[in-house]
Amino acid sequence: MTPQELVLNTIAALFVDYDAEAAKELLAHDYIQHNVAVPTGADPILGFIPALKDSGIAVTTHRVINEGDLVVLHNTYDNAQLFGANAFVAFDVFRVENGKVAEHWDNLQIPVTETASGRSMTDGPTEVTDxxxxxxxxxxxxxxxxxxxxxxxxxxxxxxxxxxxxxxxxxxxxxxxxxxxxxxxxxxxxxxxxxxxxxxxxxxxxxxxxxxxxxxxxxxxxxxxxxxxxxxxxxxxxxxxxxxxxxxxxxxxxxx
The missing domain is CATH 3.10.450.50 (Nuclear Transport Factor 2; Chain: A,)
Structure with a gap:
């Protein structure tokens, strides 16, 4: 799999299929976590999957950018009370190494619907060109x-x-x-x-x-x-x- 395919499959395993076995094959055991609320390593994420499923959390990926071993997703998380709010807009950054997702950074913000520009926090062009x-x-x-x-x-x-x-x-x-x-x-x-x-x-x-x-x-x-x-x-x-x-x-x- 390409880095982009590997990351998108991991997101699907965690937040769409809630498939711990699939996620275990995709995540490095010594997965390095930078999320400020989640312990490091693959095991804490895998152990959290049943709670994710029960919560009904849903992820929408708006944009994907890939350079080398780094993949950036521009996401919205709905039904995200487990993360502390009804919804979040997020950037998730993943580093891939040896065919596994090895590291993760993210930044989450509660979406604002009334904006100064009239644009949402996620709309606009999505296609990678040039x-x-x-x-x-x-x-x-x-x-x-x-x-x-x-x-x-x-x-x-x-x-x-x-x-x-x-x-x-x-x-x-x-x-x-x-x-x-x-x-x-x-x-x-x-x-x-x-x-x-x-x-x-x-x-x-x-x-x-x-x-x-x-x-x-x-x-x-x-x-x-x-x-x-x-x-x-x-x-x-x-x-x-x-x-x-x-x-x-x-x-x-x-x-x-």
Whole structure:
């Protein structure tokens, strides 16, 4: 199986078929977990499958991005009370090694239905295109993250984001550069400055580039998982999830 097939089969075994035997064959025994509420290893997940089945949890995968041994899923989880809410929008990142799913990172956010842009947190284009531009688009987003999100040269934002089309799926931000600027100003005035400090994961496939970053929102350590769509050399669309990073987790692997 390809990494993408392996990951999608694992998601089906866990959240659709509730098949512990199938999941056991797909997960590495020493599976490394970064979810902030789940212990590390395959056994805790396998033991949780009966509760998942009883809960009626349902997963919808909106987008899949695959580069090398990393696979990113843009998911919605419904009937997700076991996770702490009725529903979550999530980015799940999996690393594949030796034909097994070996590591998992995620970031979950309760969906907001009334958004500043009128767009949902998951709608918009899903098709991966422009495979020949993967490296170019990845470099563009990495430069944007360094210059704008990490603050090296924020004045260069128009080098990266289209001034004509910028569709926004963050529920608090309106479309366009004007919407982004207004939201950032409001956050700053409310004492909720958003600052990125490190971006350890970048995954690109064609027109989509995903980044997972650590930083702070106000004074709260926060994980920022962002998905960008690139068209004609500019960022034209953005999805994200944000979640606080707790001090204590049931493992020593950290959020990243």
């Amino acid at each position: 495979l020949d531009k993967t490296a170019e688009n990845k470099a563009l987003v990495q430069a944007f993250v360094a210059d704008v999100l990490h603050g090296a040269a924020p004045e260069k934002i128009t080098d990266y984001i289209s001034t004509e089309t910028y569709h926004q799926h963050n529920p608090m931000v309106a479309d366009g550069l004007e919407g982004l600027g207004a939201a950032l100003q409001e956050m700053a005035e409310a004492g909720q400055d958003m600052r990125y400090s490190d971006t350890p994961i970048v995954v690109a496939e064609g027109n989509f580039v995903f980044t997972a970053s650590e930083g702070v929102l106000g004074d709260t350590p926060t994980a920022f998982f962002d998905l960008f769509r690139v068209e004609d050399g500019k960022i034209v669309e953005h999805w994200d999830t944000m979640s606080g990073i707790p001090d204590e987790m049931p493992h020593d692997n950290g959020k990243f």
